[in-house]
Amino acid sequence: xxxxxxxxxxxxxPVIRTKKALKDNADGLDVIVDDRxxxxxVPRYAxxxxxxxxxxxxxxxxxxxxxx
Amino acid sequence: xxxxGKIGLAICGAIIGIISVALVAFGNPLNxxxxxxxxxxxxxxxxxxxxxxxxxxxxxxxxGIILGSFLISVARKDxxxxxxSSPVLRFIIGFVVMVGALVFLGxxxxxxxxxxxxxxxxxxxxxxxxxxxxIGCFFLSQGFSLGRSYKATRLxxxxxxxMTILLFVVFMAAPSLFLFSxxxxxSMHAPVAxxxxxxxxxxxxxxxxxxxxxxxxxxxxxxxxFTLISGFAAIFVFTLIGNLITGNFHLGFAxxxxxxxxxxxxxxxxxxxxxxxxxxxGCPLRQLILAGEGxxxxxxxxxxxLVGAAFAHNFSLASSAGVGPGIGGKIATVVGIxxxxxxxxxxxxxxxxxxx
Numbered sequence: 001x002x003x004x005x006x007x008x009x010x011x012x013x014p015v016i017r018t019k020k021a022l023k024d025n026a027d028g029l030d031v032i033v034d035d036r037x038x039x040x041x042v043p044r045y046a047x048x049x050x051x052x053x054x055x056x057x058x059x060x061x062x063x064x065x066x067x068x
Numbered sequence: 069x070x071x072x073g074k075i076g077l078a079i080c081g082a083i084i085g086i087i088s089v090a091l092v093a094f095g096n097p098l099n100x101x102x103x104x105x106x107x108x109x110x111x112x113x114x115x116x117x118x119x120x121x122x123x124x125x126x127x128x129x130x131x132g133i134i135l136g137s138f139l140i141s142v143a144r145k146d147x148x149x150x151x152x153s154s155p156v157l158r159f160i161i162g163f164v165v166m167v168g169a170l171v172f173l174g175x176x177x178x179x180x181x182x183x184x185x186x187x188x189x190x191x192x193x194x195x196x197x198x199x200x201x202x203i204g205c206f207f208l209s210q211g212f213s214l215g216r217s218y219k220a221t222r223l224x225x226x227x228x229x230x231m232t233i234l235l236f237v238v239f240m241a242a243p244s245l246f247l248f249s250x251x252x253x254x255s256m257h258a259p260v261a262x263x264x265x266x267x268x269x270x271x272x273x274x275x276x277x278x279x280x281x282x283x284x285x286x287x288x289x290x291x292x293x294f295t296l297i298s299g300f301a302a303i304f305v306f307t308l309i310g311n312l313i314t315g316n317f318h319l320g321f322a323x324x325x326x327x328x329x330x331x332x333x334x335x336x337x338x339x340x341x342x343x344x345x346x347x348x349x350g351c352p353l354r355q356l357i358l359a360g361e362g363x364x365x366x367x368x369x370x371x372x373x374l375v376g377a378a379f380a381h382n383f384s385l386a387s388s389a390g391v392g393p394g395i396g397g398k399i400a401t402v403v404g405i406x407x408x409x410x411x412x413x414x415x416x417x418x419x420x421x422x423x424x
Contacts (some may be wrong), residue, residue: 001172008153008216015291016208036146037278043293045291060219 002029006038007061015045018066022049028068034061040067042066074298080301082279087266088181088303089310091129093396094229094258094297098316098325099185102129104352105169105177106326108370109377109386110254111235116244117378120386122252126239128260131232131358132267135381137275138229139268141388149225151364152219158365159198161344161370163379164404165352168340170377170386171393171401173327175352176281180300184307185406187317189261189327189334194334198285200342205289207412208346211419217365225362236264253326253389271360280354282345323390330392333401337393340404347412362394 002025006014015038018031028051031042039062043053046066054065088101100106141147146291151316167177172193174182179197182190204212239246240260249255257263273279277299284297310319321329328334345351348369350358355373358366380386385400387393393401 008150008218009213010153010217012208012286012290012349013213019291036148044295045293048291048293 003032004029005020005032006042007015007032007034009033010035010046011037011041015041015057018045019049022046022051022066028066031066032058032061033064039064074295076277077279077296078302080279081299082272082306083273084177084270084279084299085303085306086310087270088307089314090265091258091266092316093314094262095256096258097256097265098254099182099187099420100174100253100326101181103174104130105166105175105373105377106173106253108253108352108373109170109380112374112377113254113381114151114248116247117374118381119247122249123381124247124249124256124343125254125257126246127257128236128264129267130265130268131236131271133271133274133353133356134229134232134360136268136271137357138141138226138271140272140275141361144276147221147225147295147362149212149220149364150217151224152222153365154214155365155368157214158348158369158374158377158421159409161347161411162350162355162369164408165341165344165348165384166373166376167380167397167400167404168337168344169352170337170380171397172334172337173389176338176345177303177340177351177353179282180281180303181307182324184304184317185311185325186317187250187327188321189324189329189331192331192334192385193338196338197282197342199315199335200339200344201282201346202289202342203339203409204343204346204412205286209290209415210416211423212347212412212416213419214347214349214365214415217363218246220362220364228359228367249312250399271357274353274357275361278293278357281351282342283350283354285342286346309396316333328387328390329390330387333387333393333398336401336405337385337387340401340408343405343408343412347408391392
């Protein structure tokens with residue numbers, strides 16, 4: 001599964017990167033975030049775009065799993 | 069549990085609207101229950117950084133907002149010391165945002181409060197603000213980023229909120245060290261305890277909901293998300309209702325409190341604020357909140373605004389109420405916008421090249 005690292009980026013950049021990456025990876029991807037706003041906004045965006053999203057803690061941040 | 073989503077933001081906006089109207093009733097200038105730009109400017113004057121006699125006061129609202137955010141983020145384990153994302157550029161952008169806001173005479177929050185008071189000049193400002201945000205969104209979608217931030221020590225993250233506490237303690241213990249306006253907007257203020265409490269409440273609820281005046285319009289343009297705008301809308305509605313009840317609603321362009329009708333400059337001033345806010349990742353209010361949460365980058369942006377405010381008055385860049393900007397303010401606004409466009413373009417082009 002493709003993974004994009006959005007640690008250290010503040011919103012809305014993780015959402016924009018997720019949006020772009022989803023265009024090339026229609027099956028889904030993982031997004032690593034360490035910002036609480038991104039932890040909520042990335043799954044919200046993914047769900048609005050018709051994907052399923054789940055979040056799990058990982059290191060100092062979270063892994064957002066976005067699947068079709 | 070974090071209060072999130074549209075309902076939380078709408079409640080937050082409603083509380084801000086009500087508190088803003090109440091602060092005016094307690095003594096703040098009309099349509100200025102809160103104004104992050106004006107209040108930082110007053111603090112700059114109070115601290116002798118500029119000497120415009122009508123805008124000097126240590127506004128406890130600003131201190132309260134930063135501390136409210138700091139306290140709640142520590143209590144809820146949201147406190148997150150970070151830094152290193154283009155601090156110098158953030159300082160410059162904060163500076164330009166402040167100059168733009170002082171040409172318009174208000175930050176985005178006061179723009180909405182002015183709208184709720186019937187000031188149609190703020191509608192011109194809103195158009196400029198939305199235009200600036202749209203330009204910022206264009207750059208963001210093309211790859212603009214001020215770069216990653218990195219974990220910082222707790223000392224680094226606490227330093228700015230601590231300095232804020234220190235300022236308040238000195239303000240209480242030795243007020244004679246500071247300058248206080250005897251007339252004009254700086255002389256009009258609610259009692260210190262009420263202002264501080266109002267700031268604390270707003271700091272806490274905005275930290276929890278992440279309300280942002282620029283983020284609402286930005287998210288609509290970029291990702292068709294209407295969550296953040298609900299806070300913006302609620303502030304307007306509740307300020308409007310509050311002003312109608314207290315008799316402070318006056319519809320029109322002329323004779324509005326602490327404002328002017330130089331439409332082009334109201335528009336362009338807020339273009340600078342909108343664009344700069346998107347580049348910084350949030351409006352001036354949001355920068356205070358993030359600084360309270362431990363973001364060194366936002367603390368630097370706030371310091372840029374503080375210095376920008378001092379320059380704006382020392383070099384007559386700020387508009388005069390009822391008159392508008394002088395030649396210096398007009399030049400500074402245009403140069404400021406060009407500077408933001410140059411920074412955005414250079415970073416965006418570099419990032420696109422790097423992405424191949």
